[in-house]
């Protein structure tokens with residue numbers, strides 16, 4: 001018996017006959033190990049946890065699973081066993097730092113290779129949508145491995161998951177590349193002797209436009225895309241270009257809730273115009289007239305889409321800016337129920353990755369049939385690329401991923 005093995009550390013602390021029944025496999029997230037303890041071994045859990053800490057010196061805390069992943073948020077209950085009593089940790093995966101509490105948001109370190117393999121294959125010109133983003137492992141790995149992506153939207157319903165994804169995004173902010181426009185903006189600020197840039201404006205210059213959406217406020221992909229339907233809006237006729245730049249700052253507070261009117265066809269100096277709006281990004285509600293339709297741009301996401309439209313108006317239609325070329329659906333329990341949303345958000349030739357749980361007797365037909373049925377219902381033509389086994393879920397049941405293409 002090796003001196004530093006779990007067996008050796010447990011010897012003399014728990015009955016010899018139960019030592020061999022201790023489950024040696026466990027999951028590590030940062031400095032927390034998550035173990036499984038059978039009912040028979042519960043009385044020895046403290047000793048098992050402490051022995052594990054002795055064997056793995058980088059671990060600080062041992063928690064145990066209490067039941068399986070459950071509910072809409074797919075979380076698992078965790079109980080403290082040994083070491084420092086804490087539930088939050090920092091974890092490094094594929095060069096990305098994550099902060100999370102594995103009891104409050106779904107997270108599986110076992111899927112790290114799946115993520116790196118998928119992002120390795122991702123073309124960096126694609127607009128990416130992660131429909132069930134959790135603490136952000138798919139989204140942040142995509143950003144890390146493909147820093148030139150034009151657009152990434154991540155949607156998560158669990159407010160804790162969303163909070164941790166945002167915190168991890170901040171931890172990794174050095175992985176963002178700035179756009180070439182950044183220099184011109186800095187020059188603009190200096191020329192007009194404008195005060196220091198607001199924090200909110202800086203992410204506008206990241207090469208990748210990033211939207212993390214908390215779907216708990218029920219902005220689902222469906223509503224998100226339909227926001228840009230033909231909406232008529234009343235607005236105050238308050239043309240801020242009548243003011244000198246320096247005056248704008250004095251009246252900013254009064255203008256905070258003002259809806260401002262933008263007639264896209266009458267913009268002459270596009271660069272200056274875009275810089276101006278970036279500077280006042282979190283102020284005003286914008287109402288833009290585009291080809292005789294009025295659109296309201298209220299939230300940061302709406303405004304990002306609008307500015308992207310202005311930069312690309314010769315090549316893209318506004319509605320198309322809400323379409324994605326690569327869509328990840330990592331919710332094996334229910335992803336197929338959201339295929340309608342995926343079809344609505346998909347650009348022509350988009351690739352969709354739908355996860356599923358499948359019994360070995362139904363592999364791969366169950367997932368492929370679900371995709372084909374939903375495609376027929378939505379009048380969309382698709383081609384299945386491959387249905388892959390990604391891991392074992394339970395005896396004879398697999399976590400699989402059905403990769404398909406929109407034709």
Ligand SMILES: C[S@@+](CC[C@H](N)C(=O)[O-])C[C@H]1O[C@@H](n2cnc3c(N)ncnc32)[C@H](O)[C@@H]1O
Pocket residue numbers: 072073074105106107108111131132133134135136137138155156157158161215330331332
């Ligand atoms: C299996 S977890 C995967 C999380 C993450 N992508 C990962 O791999 O770690 C599925 C996630 O989908 C979220 N979810 C469930 N229903 C949702 C919905 N309708 N809209 C957005 N997110 C949802 C859950 O809260 C959960 O965090």
